[in-house]
Each structure stands twice: as C-alpha cells, then as structure tokens.
Amino acid sequence: MKPNSDLQKNIWISFFSLFTSMSTLVCCALPALLVSIGLGATMVGLVSAFPGLIWLSENKLLVFSSSFVMLAISSYMQYRARFLPCPIDPNEARACTSARQWSKRITIFSIVVWAIGATFALLPMIL
Template identity: 45%
Template sequence: MLLRSKENKIISYLSLFSSFGTLICCAIPSTLVLLGFGASLASFLGEFPQLIWLSENKELVFGLSFFMLAVSFAGQKYAEKQVCPIDKKEDCQNTKNWSKPLFYVTLVINLIGAFYAFVLPKLM
C-alpha cells in the first residue's frame, strides 16, 4: 500500500510538471507577445533555445500532458476505494486530501495552455 501511495504521488507530480511544460511552450509566450513583451521573449529564447522544441512539438507535449493527467485521475479513483493502513493512516489521508486539488490545478493549467496553443491562434 505504501508503494501505491508513492507511485500515485510521483504520477501527480509528473502530471503537474508536464502541465508546466505546456505553459512554457504556449501560454506564457503568447501572453508575453500579447502584452507587448516580444523582445523580452526573443532574448529569453536566445538564452534558452531548447524551449523552441516545446513549441514546435506542442501536439506531443499536450498529448503527453493529458495522458499523464488521465493516468493521475485513474490513480486517484483507484486510491479512493483503497483503505488506508492503520499505521500510516494520517499520511495516507494527507496524500488523498492534497492530490485532488493538485490534480484540478494541473488540469486548469493544462486547459489554459491548450487554449493558448490551439484555440487562440484560430481566433486571431
């Protein structure tokens, strides 16, 4: 049971970080350009040209991110049905309590990034 808790925690963190990848790839650059900070974005990408790969492969980045969110959601649903062990009950309950808000924050971040990457360019 403790191993399952660690796996669930790792999956939650991976889904959160993959969602931040979608923000770095699409939402933050679009917002900077929209607000008139295009030169700042260009100098930032000049320093970190590896970030351009994220924008060029946004379908892969978002696909991976939404896949990780689906795995995280399935893991949470599975964990809800499991009984916490008596010796680790408090830790188990804390993990269950913080994993749901973390999942929803991650989902919102991902949806914002998807809006900037796929919907907003078609509106302009």
C-alpha cells in the same frame, strides 16, 4: 501490492502530470501572454536563454498529447485510490490522508494549467 505503494506511485504520477502540464504552459501560454501584453523583447530574451522553448513550441501537439495522457493516468489513479484503506497507525493514517489530499490538489492544478495552455496554443490552430 500494498496500499502504501499504490499511493506512493499515485503521488509520483501526479507530480509528473504537473511537470508535463507546466511544460505546456511554458511552451505555449507564456509566449502568447508575453507577446500579447507587449513584452516581445522579453520573449526573445527568454528564447535566447532557454533554446529548448523553440522545440517545445514546434512540437506542441506532441507535448499536449503526452501531457494529456499523463493527466488521464493521474486522474484514473486518483479515482482508483480514493477508497484504498490507510494504515491503522494514527500517524501513518494522517500521513496517508494528507498525501491523498495533496495528490488530488496537484492533479486538479495540473488539469487547470493544461486547460490554460491548451486554450492559448490549440485554440488559434482551430480557428
């Protein structure tokens, strides 16, 4: 398999992990934040506009576990791809380096978002 195809697969996995971690934030952290600052009516309006939020909230363990798996895969791909060679062509080498940096940033951002969502959603279940 060519290094470029590994890098492209890694970027898609990073974007998917960002998507799943954002769903954890929307399902659990956003409602808790809105209600805690006194915007319960806004939360009701949000649920009315997007009824899928209720399903996400009811199945938060499934949402968090699947997003954790995606983040773990993304982190592993980042770890594995860190020393893959980039093409010799200077333009392609710059694109390769830039793509690696963005992929790493997206993965780190996804982990931070997941941690925030997990704090708001799972910590009350434990306590």
